[in-house]
Amino acid sequence: xxxxxxxxxxxxxxxFILYWFVLNKQLKYQNxxxxxxxxxxxxxxxxxxxxxxxxxxxxDYAIGLALSKQQNSRKRKVLLWISIIVNLGFLGFFKYYNxxxxxxxxxxxxxxxxxxxxxxxIILPVGISFYTFQTLSYTIDVxxxxxxxxxxxxxxxxxVSFFPQLVAGPIERASHLLPQFYVKRQFNYNKAVDGLxxxxxxxxxxxVIADNCANFANTIFDGYESYSGSTLALGAVFFAFQIYGDFxxxxxxxxxxSRLFGFDLKQNFATPYFSRDIAEFWRRWHISLSTWxxxxxxIPLGGSxxxxxxxxxNVFIIFIVSGFWHGANWTFIIWxxxxxxxxxxxxxxxxNKINTNVVAENSMLPSVxxxxxxxxxxxxxxIAWVFFRAExxxxxxxxxxxxxxxxxxxxxxIRPTSLLLFxxxxxxxxxxxxxxxxxxxxxWFKYPKPIRLFIYYVLVMLIFLYGGKTxxxxxxxx
Numbered sequence: 001x002x003x004x005x006x007x008x009x010x011x012x013x014x015x016f017i018l019y020w021f022v023l024n025k026q027l028k029y030q031n032x033x034x035x036x037x038x039x040x041x042x043x044x045x046x047x048x049x050x051x052x053x054x055x056x057x058x059x060d061y062a063i064g065l066a067l068s069k070q071q072n073s074r075k076r077k078v079l080l081w082i083s084i085i086v087n088l089g090f091l092g093f094f095k096y097y098n099x100x101x102x103x104x105x106x107x108x109x110x111x112x113x114x115x116x117x118x119x120x121x122i123i124l125p126v127g128i129s130f131y132t133f134q135t136l137s138y139t140i141d142v143x144x145x146x147x148x149x150x151x152x153x154x155x156x157x158x159x160v161s162f163f164p165q166l167v168a169g170p171i172e173r174a175s176h177l178l179p180q181f182y183v184k185r186q187f188n189y190n191k192a193v194d195g196l197x198x199x200x201x202x203x204x205x206x207x208v209i210a211d212n213c214a215n216f217a218n219t220i221f222d223g224y225e226s227y228s229g230s231t232l233a234l235g236a237v238f239f240a241f242q243i244y245g246d247f248x249x250x251x252x253x254x255x256x257x258s259r260l261f262g263f264d265l266k267q268n269f270a271t272p273y274f275s276r277d278i279a280e281f282w283r284r285w286h287i288s289l290s291t292w293x294x295x296x297x298x299i300p301l302g303g304s305x306x307x308x309x310x311x312x313x314n315v316f317i318i319f320i321v322s323g324f325w326h327g328a329n330w331t332f333i334i335w336x337x338x339x340x341x342x343x344x345x346x347x348x349x350x351x352n353k354i355n356t357n358v359v360a361e362n363s364m365l366p367s368v369x370x371x372x373x374x375x376x377x378x379x380x381x382x383i384a385w386v387f388f389r390a391e392x393x394x395x396x397x398x399x400x401x402x403x404x405x406x407x408x409x410x411x412x413x414i415r416p417t418s419l420l421l422f423x424x425x426x427x428x429x430x431x432x433x434x435x436x437x438x439x440x441x442x443x444w445f446k447y448p449k450p451i452r453l454f455i456y457y458v459l460v461m462l463i464f465l466y467g468g469k470t471x472x473x474x475x476x477x478x
Contacts, residue, residue, distance in 0.1 A: 064149035127167030138174035185262030195259030202252025210245030229408035
């Protein structure tokens with residue numbers, strides 16, 4: 001079920017009414033409703049994959065209980081590895097089976113061996129990468145004795161399948177979300193209104209910004225051989241705003257929807273395109289995934305401690321694994337490796353943590369230095385996004401070679417005036433709200449009610465007027 005669909009517009013009020021007006025005083029039934037609603041929400045795509053979520057839930061719930069009763073370190077480690085193998089096994093099979101088979105064949109063909117393996121027509125379950133990492137965080141934290149295992153199966157099932165963030169995050173830690181299912185929720189009008197405001201902003205980013213950028217980005221990428229370098233650069237920029245508006249828009253809708261039901265989810269984006277270096281960008285982009293890899297992969301490897309060689313190794317591992325998490329294609333691996341190359345100079349010079357505050361925090365405009373830093377960082381990010389968007393590595397390299405020639409300094413062949421105007425307004429609003437959780441979070445505080453209502457009306461009208469054909473969110477494929 002898509003957030004930007006009529007189905008969800010009907011589904012959400014029904015669940016909301018049942019949750020607050022029918023089951024308001026019964027916590028256990030509220031949690032059970034969350035589970036049922038989440039399974040309906042997910043099963044709307046393909047009910048057959050509900051068995052994967054249920055199986056993963058049962059496995060990690062049982063392992064959590066077993067860990068609570070087991071003190072032998074060796075046996076505890078065995079239990080942890082069962083969880084890891086089961087969860088990553090499912091993920092690896094559905095997402096990477098054909099990738100490894102195809103590359104296995106190519107490797108043998110290189111040495112003159114012709115083999116005919118069996119490939120499968122595997123459908124990738126929506127959101128499997130997200131809920132797999134979410135439930136793994138529970139088992140790992142219980143193993144480390146950083147979290148008490150739950151005996152409440154309904155609450156645990158609700159945590160694993162929580163529908164607002166089930167298919168594209170944010171990836172919630174059990175230590176943050178699971179305890180919220182244990183306590184009675186009280187309806188908070190201000191919190192609900194704030195949630196609706198964030199949903200509205202998320203829909204605007206998705207429908208008006210991302211989907212319209214997608215139309216031009218797809219046109220340019222699909223026929224890139226016939227366009228000038230300036231047009232290709234514009235297409236790459238459009239994709240950068242497409243993926244940001246699409247993914248951060250989803251996160252806004254997910255977080256806002258959760259607030260309607262009394263839950264708080266972690267912020268997943270913090271105006272990443274205003275970053276002054278790549279390290280800051282990765283602290284602000286897909287925060288839930290970046291911190292997951294940091295805590296469960298990077299730090300256990302040694303992080304930034306140890307020799308320079310170990311530091312370089314760890315950086316490349318974390319970024320390449322992050323790239324591979326996104327998809328079974330060499331383009332994602334190179335995208336990750338390229339970001340590692342961007343990051344390494346900062347780490348080796350000890351400057352990867354110098355930009356931890358908000359840019360121009362106490363100023364309306366950035367300094368010239370900050371403006372240039374943001375421009376360079378955005379430019380490097382856009383180049384990396386070309387690999388993320390391209391169908392294969394050859395296409396990405398050809399795209400970039402055609403972009404970086406003298407035609408880069410010509411007038412673009414495609415000039416969507418209205419979209420460029422929307423992007424300028426969007427960037428201005430994001431800049432004004434860069435210190436908030438989402439750009440229009442404090443709108444109620446700054447302006448009188450008539451102005452606020454007018455702004456909401458304009459956003460709604462833009463969503464209806466410029467919302468084209470309903471498009472799936474980019475990160476559903478991951």
